[in-house]
Amino acid sequence: MGRGAAARKYDLLTALGAHALSQDRTEQVLALRLMTLITARYNWGRDELAVGVREIARLWSVDERTVKREMAKLRARGWVELTRAGARGRVAEYALGIERLMQDTRPGWERVGPDFACRLDAGEADDKVVPLPIRGEVPPPDLSGGSEWALAQALLHAEEPGLYASWLRALTRDSRAGGRLVLAAPSRFHAAYVQTHLSARLLAACRDVDGGVSEVTVIAAG
Structure with missing residues (x-):
């Protein structure tokens, strides 16, 4: 295993x-x-x-x-x-x-x-994950919005671009209420996968750029 x-x-x-x-x-x-x-x-x-x-x-x-x-x-x-x-x-x-x-x-x-x-x-x-491109082939996120999620994405991209490209690039900022940040994934499966396997990593990255984030929830868009 x-x-x-x-x-x-x-x-x-x-x-x-x-x-x-x-x-x-x-x-x-x-x-x-x-x-x-x-x-x-x-x-x-x-x-x-x-x-x-x-x-x-x-x-x-x-x-x-x-x-x-x-x-x-x-x-x-x-x-x-x-x-x-x-x-x-x-x-x-x-x-x-x-x-x-x-x-x-x-x-x-x-x-x-x-x-x-x-x-x-x-x-x-x-x-069954297929190997993803090396760092130089994965474009970095757009930081123009300046949100905590955009900054966290930049950290995640720098740490592991393959994982970012596969699962995290498609996530968008849905809402923020207090310390709870809600992200939207393109499908229910995508949301469930990220929430199950990557939620701790998302929270750590978000807290690195915004100490007020205490929880990250991933939902299916729409």
């Missing part, structure tokens, strides 16, 4: 749990076993699950034959991927099949809530 793993792991477990609760007992047991294994032994930062058959059997309260059969099912579905086979004195290592897990659990996202579904959709888009 790499960067952002800590923020996303609960969404993945929620998606898997919601999926399981809509299925029959066999599917529920398989999902529960994977969720327990993920929670107990998965290294989110390195995308690594290194655990032996005997340890899994003890965790699941089953015999080793059952472990081998269930792990084979998980691999066949693409929910886990073998990255290094076990050998004498070394346990097998696995990675999570994040993309396949997302595909298979997608029908249950709306049952958790529209905000949850939108957040996971935004997360999938984030995982």
Whole structure:
């Protein structure tokens, strides 16, 4: 999972749990076993699950034959991927099949809530970001208006022009009430993505140019 793993792991477990609760007992047991294994032994930062058959059997309260059969099912579905086979004195290592897990659990996202579904959709888009042009190819923002948002955009452009070009250039100043600054995005998806993933960065930039800003909210234009 790499960067952002800590923020996303609960969404993945929620998606898997919601999926399981809509299925029959066999599917529920398989999902529960994977969720327990993920929670107990998965290294989110390195995308690594290194655990032996005997340890899994003890965790699941089953015999080793059952472990081998269930792990084979998980691999066949693409929910886990073998990255290094076990050998004498070394346990097998696995990675999570994040993309396949997302595909298979997608029908249950709306049952958790529209905000949850939108957040996971935004997360999938984030995982597929295409590299953007270098600094010299991204034009700076227009500062003629002199608003706190125009100045904050200039800071964001200077720090990370690719991110600015992809997500922040299209944001416009909608309104300001006290410390609350409202920005408008060109679509609902765009607004949800920025609010979920970039709100802290927006607030920091705005506060750098105007200490009176205490909150930044992103809405869909229109």
